[in-house]
Amino acid sequence: MKRLGKVLHRSGVKNLIVRGDEIKPENVSGSLPKLNSIVVDKSLNRIGTIVNVFGPVHHPYFLVKGFKRTPDSEIRALVNERVYIR
Numbered sequence: 001m002k003r004l005g006k007v008l009h010r011s012g013v014k015n016l017i018v019r020g021d022e023i024k025p026e027n028v029s030g031s032l033p034k035l036n037s038i039v040v041d042k043s044l045n046r047i048g049t050i051v052n053v054f055g056p057v058h059h060p061y062f063l064v065k066g067f068k069r070t071p072d073s074e075i076r077a078l079v080n081e082r083v084y085i086r
Contacts, residue, residue, distance in 0.1 A: 002085050017061060
């Protein structure tokens with residue numbers, strides 16, 4: 001399990017904007033997570049998948065599309081929490 005970053009806010013109903021952790025310049029090419037990677041919370045509950053990466057290379061942002069079965073209340077509770085990828 002690798003730390004993705006901190007959830008900044010919701011975007012739409014089931015989407016989250018995540019501020020990625022800082023990436024060292026020498027590790028940029030190998031450390032960005034791949035699209036469609038599974039995103040989990042600290043309890044290893046599956047939240048969604050990464051559908052977009054944008055912003056600066058050393059501090060990227062990720063758009064995470066939540067799974068349909070994930071309750072909206074759980075998505076709301078993730079704001080300001082750390083999320084991880086498998």
